[in-house]
Amino acid sequence: MISVGTGEDGGTRRIADIHRDWQTGVTDSARNPRNLLADTIDVETGLAEKAPVVDVFESGVKPILKVSTTDDEVLRCTADHRVWTPDGWVRAGDLRTGDRVGRLGPVGAGERAGLPKRLREGIQLWTIEQRATLVAPRDLCYLCDEKFEAEELELDHVVPVDADPTRALDVSNLRPACKPCRRRKADGEGTPTEAHGRSLRDGVRWETVASVVPDGEEMTYDISMPPPHHNFIADGFVVHNSYNEESGRYRELQPVFYVPGEDRKLVQQGRPGKYEFVHGEPEQHKAVTAAMEESYRQSYAAYQEMLAAGVAREVARATLPVGLFSSMYATCNARSLMHFLGLRTQHELARVPSFPQREIEMVGEKMEAEWARLMPLTYAAFNTNGRVAP
Numbered sequence: 572m573i574s575v576g577t578g579e580d581g582g583t584r585r586i587a588d589i590h591r592d593w594q595t596g597v598t599d600s601a602r603n604p605r606n607l608l609a610d611t612i613d614v615e616t617g618l619a620e621k622a623p624v625v626d627v628f629e630s631g632v633k634p635i636l637k638v639s640t641t642d643d644e645v646l647r648c649t650a651d652h653r654v655w656t657p658d659g660w661v662r663a664g665d666l667r668t669g670d671r672v673g674r675l676g677p678v679g680a681g682e683r684a685g686l687p688k689r690l691r692e693g694i695q696l697w698t699i700e701q702r703a704t705l706v707a708p709r710d711l712c713y714l715c716d717e718k719f720e721a722e723e724l725e726l727d728h729v730v731p732v733d734a735d736p737t738r739a740l741d742v743s744n745l746r747p748a749c750k751p752c753r754r755r756k757a758d759g760e761g762t763p764t765e766a767h768g769r770s771l772r773d774g775v776r777w778e779t780v781a782s783v784v785p786d787g788e789e790m791t792y793d794i795s796m797p798p799p800h801h802n803f804i805a806d807g808f809v810v811h812n813s814y815n816e817e818s819g820r821y822r823e824l825q826p827v828f829y830v831p832g833e834d835r836k837l838v839q840q841g842r843p844g845k846y847e848f849v850h851g852e853p854e855q856h857k858a859v860t861a862a863m864e865e866s867y868r869q870s871y872a873a874y875q876e877m878l879a880a881g882v883a884r885e886v887a888r889a890t891l892p893v894g895l896f897s898s899m900y901a902t903c904n905a906r907s908l909m910h911f912l913g914l915r916t917q918h919e920l921a922r923v924p925s926f927p928q929r930e931i932e933m934v935g936e937k938m939e940a941e942w943a944r945l946m947p948l949t950y951a952a953f954n955t956n957g958r959v960a961p
Contacts, residue, residue, distance in 0.1 A: 573609060573794065573805055586627070586792045586805070593627040610675065610804040611796050612655065612775055617733070619675060619773040619804070625795040628822040636663050637786035638808075640778040644674060646808040649791055653902075655802065655809035657691070657777060660902060664783075671777040673809040678774035691732070694739045698726050706747050714752035727753050775809060795898075819888035823878065827896040828867040830860055835929060848929070863894060905946060909953050909960035912939055922957025 573586050593607070607624040630649075638646040638654070646654070650664030655673035666672065708721050713729070727748035730738050738744045748756070757777065794803050802811035831837070837851030837859065851859075870890050877887035903911070915927045915935040927935070943950040953960075 573803065586794065587790070589794070590627045590629065590792050593624075609794065609796065610773075611800045611802055612673070612675075612804070612809045613800055614655065614802070617678065617775040622797055622800065625797050626822075627792065627794050628818075630791040630793050630818070631820070632788055633791045634788050635786045635791075636783055638663055638666060638672070638783050639781045640672065640674075641781045642778050644778060644807060646672075646806050646810070647786055648805065648810065653811045655775065655811065660811055666780050666783050668780055668782060670780045672780055673775040674778050674807045675773055675804050675809070676776035676807075677772065678776060694732060697740055698728075698745065701726055701742060701745060705742070705745055710747045712749040712752055713746040714748050714756065717749070719747075719749050723749055725750060725753050727756065819891070820885040823884060824874075824888060824891065824895060826867070826871045828863070828871075828892075829894045829896060829930070830863050831856075866892060867894060905942070905949050906960050908938065908942055909958070911935065912953075913958050913960060918954075918958055920954050920958055922959050 573584060573589060589607070607627075608621045609624050610619050611622045612619055633649045635647050636650055638648070646663070648654075648663050650662060652663050653660040654663050654666065656666075657671050657673075661670070702721075705726060706721050706724055709718055710721065710724055711718055712724065713727075724747040726745045728739065729744050729746050732739045795801075796803050802809055804810075833856055836848035837855050838849050839846050840849055841847055870892055873890045874887050877890070878884065912935055913921065913923065914925055915931050916939065917925055917927065917932065939950075
């Protein structure tokens with residue numbers, strides 16, 4: 572079930588019903604079609620917000636997994652569907668019993684998404700080392716004010732690590748807490764507002780996976796959400812397709828075509844294996860633009876005619892040219908991205924020269940700019956190493 576709304580109206584609905592209405596055209600009070608809003612998570616803050624739905628489409632009949640938590644919550648999805656965890660996006664098919672998954676629930680309004688796994692593990696080891704000096708043989712739980720034996724207590728960060736990482740190694744921020752209280756606080760349940768000085772609002776809470784089992788086959792659907800988050804809430808779980816390419820088999824493709832800009836070099840000079848591209852003449856650019864636009868108009872008109880005649884989308888799409896834009900979501904780690912950029916971009920610092928087609932290089936340049944912003948130290952090391960992946 573997905574929580575969606577049009578304008579100020581909202582409700583929880585099956586994704587199949589959302590898809591049906593999306594195709595027929597849902598209108599809000601102002602009669603604007605497809606003005607659907609859905610819950611999404613800002614993974615930088617861990618907090619929920621509303622965002623407009625970009626698209627809803629069929630993804631075909633696929634095997635389904637049933638992911639159950641120890642709190643009796645259930646998510647049904649494909650094995651490739653990504654689920655948000657403390658370690659980032661993980662395929663549902665890779666989840667195991669005992670893993671933690673993100674669900675929508677009340678959290679402190681200032682809390683951020685989980686820290687990297689290795690950093691969190693280091694903080695946990697340091698915290699355990701402080702038990703000998705900070706936990707008495709019989710001590711008081713600072714959350715429920717009851718006394719417990721030392722083995723029933725754990726050290727807890729009064730100000731959560733996610734809320735203020737600078738206090739992660741601050742001994743004055745540690746207090747003994749009984750295991751039930753600490754678990755409720757970690758899950759965002761029953762945490763007094765005054766304990767952390769923030770009001771509660773919807774965001775990511777962690778729940779434990781109890782089982783992941785096959786659950787038959789059925790038609791599947793997906794929702795496209797706008798940048799920067801690209802995720803939505805399904806049955807309370809934070810989900811995101813890490814790789815999903817628009818398929819002309821399951822949805823009508825839109826007439827968005829590629830026409831080279833004036834900066835695209837058009838003319839190839841030299842022999843095979845040792846050639847270069849140079850700028851064409853203005854007349855050549857005009858000829859390319861006119862020919863492509865005419866071809867696109869004719870092919871898309873034929874595509875529309877076949878659809879109107881009842882021809883299946885998977886058949887009608889064969890008339891469309893390679894110049895039709897295709898959209899997808901993809902994820903990768905830094906090393907994989909380095910390898911991609913080494914092959915698909917030209918750069919003066921590259922130890923190994925590459926000669927990519929300009930169109931894929933344009934995609935690589937945009938990916939590189941975003942990566943340089945997110946991971947400047949790793950990006951600098953990549954260039955220093957001759958733009959070769961480790």
